[in-house]
Amino acid sequence: MKNEVSDYPSSDSRRDEPGGTLYVVATPIGNLDDLSPRATRTLAHVDVVAAEDTRHSGRLLSHLGIQKRMIALHDHNEKDRAAGILAELKAGRDVALISDAGTPLISDPGYVLVRDARAAGYRVSPIPGPCALVVALSAAGLPTDRFLYVGFLPAKRSGRRASLEPLASEPATLVFYESPHRILESVRDIAEVLGEDREMVLGREITKTFETFYSGSIAEVLAELEQDPHGTRGEFVVMVRGAMAQPGNDDAATMDVDRVLRVLLAELPVKKVAKMASELTGLSKNELYQRALALKDS
Structure with a gap:
């Protein structure tokens, strides 16, 4: 042969x-x-x-x-x-x-x-x-110029949260694999640690008959999973948009966000500012809320 x-x-x-x-x-x-x-x-x-x-x-x-x-x-x-x-x-x-x-x-x-x-x-x-992670990213519509493949998160909640916490400020798109019996618990922990307003795309049964993509904020994806009778079946690739630029960076994008927040803070409460700034910039409402609080206190 x-x-x-x-x-x-x-x-x-x-x-x-x-x-x-x-x-x-x-x-x-x-x-x-x-x-x-x-x-x-x-x-x-x-x-x-x-x-x-x-x-x-x-x-x-x-x-x-x-x-x-x-x-x-x-x-x-x-x-x-x-x-x-x-x-x-x-x-x-x-x-x-x-x-x-x-x-x-x-x-x-x-x-x-x-x-x-x-x-x-x-x-x-x-x-x-x-390769599941590459296939999933190609259809996710999230930034792919830089991504961090994490693999499977720990099975226990304490270990999972400990693994997620250092990733909260990571600007690269995050990619995880997850099994059906842990998918809901993992997404809940991701929401709590990274912020439920962070953008998420979740691919289930990719290339198979019942291929499904869920997308939106982490809170929205979690709600859709919980409502879908098939939401805990199959293999999953979980993708989360990276964190916004950290406060204190001197790049123009961060300066522009701060400017938007300051203008809105002059007229509106912090919660409303975060919501409007999120709609204007496409950034996470939760992260903008924290940044607005810091600007207000300063």
Whole structure:
């Protein structure tokens, strides 16, 4: 089979690396049609597939008409299994690393294996494809010039809030993954720590039959989730607009916001000022309220 494949790697000469190649292969996050032709050829080409869940990935390979020897590699056994996979590479066998869905290593196993394969001098070649956080951001309508991928928040409320607090002033768009049984609790904590007026977009079951996007303020998204009978089903990507510029910055945008607030404060109470300034600037009402209070006190 290897002799029939001419594009591994794609522009792709083997160069002088010893042994086999470790291919890091992105697989669909829902819709099987999203698997690239190159990913399909790679899975057909390799000698071994290292999969997070061999039963789950076995169904994907069966759908493709591919039969391969599989090795289970997940969070609980990766350190132990990495040595065995390196032995496969040393023997000249090519290995594909896949996760249950999306791109390996992005909140999925594979870091230890990829690190060790590189350290041992074996070639590691990415086969790009779906990645839930990138797919979600592309359809969110939030700023993407800078974003911070946080992954899954801690399961317990105290840990979740402790993780969120340092992010309250982060100006980059924040991206989280969340499971269905914790989505409501997580959004409630995000609202409390970051402010319920912060803009949020939440993607559920992306690329699947019941793909849904919820958008608005965090309070509005939470209310919509609570009212939707399907709102706690499926996998979620949670995206939150970054914080506005901190008071004290000398950039023109911050100065203009302060000017708007001062003009309004001369005539209106702080709560009304925050509401009107939010409508004028598109910034968070809660953050503008806090800034207006500071300006009034000064």
